[in-house]
Amino acid sequence: MSLFSSKQYQFERDLLRCALAGDSQASKEIIRLLSPPAFSLAWRMLGSKEDAEDVVQEAFIRLWRSADSFLGKSKLLTYFYPIVSNLCLDRLKANSRVGFDEFDEGIHLVIDELDFDQNELIDSGAIGKALDTLSAKQRMAIMMWAYQDQTAQQIGVTLGMNKNSVDQLLYRAKLKLKTELERV
């Protein structure tokens, strides 16, 4: 951990403490710091603005409640992301018309490196449509992997799956996205 990171973490911890001591400016600062990336993550996971806003609102309430357990050893956002993603998971499970736990593991694919370099010219709409083809579980896993730097094992703990199944889930999701994007 560099000295700068360490100071930044402590600054965020102090800011959170000030907010909990009743400092309105500190609370606004935390909201400004966390809400845009949290909203982006929630929107990418849920695909709905209203749901994403609801989830971020709930996540902030949980942050205030659990603030004492933030020790300033990591970025506040790193502490906040799992709160957001767990709430997204709950929302997806509740909203999922088909069972969230259904997972087509029939055939195990050989996991290969997928290259996304050729997609430089693809626009936002195409990426959105490609993401919509993923199952709720695939979408969730891929966002946790891409934005929270989580390993398959860590994702598995959240989703209640073993590491190999998560590897398969991620691979299928990426393959599906790649295929969809190549069609454009």
Place this chain on the structure above:
Amino acid sequence: MTQNSREKFRRTLDRLEIPVPSANFENKLHQDWQAFMAQRDKPSHAWSDVLALVGTHRKLTLLLTSIALIASVLLAQKLYLDQEEDLNNVDVMSELSLSTI
């Protein structure tokens, strides 16, 4: 799945345009914080409520306590004097009765 492939993939996803949250979204979050703080500071039972009020309205509490104390002293004094007067009346009545006999 290497870190490199993760970054490439993230770059692709980053091109996805994220909608802007509602205009008052951050205000809502701040109002939630205010509600949380108010709830947290709220006393958990009636006696704590009283203590909290005492803490916030010290001058008024002092005034009310003084009034209650003065009223108690005056009432006690009146009761004591009334009692003395009653005893005197009893004495007078007794003397009157005796003289009649």
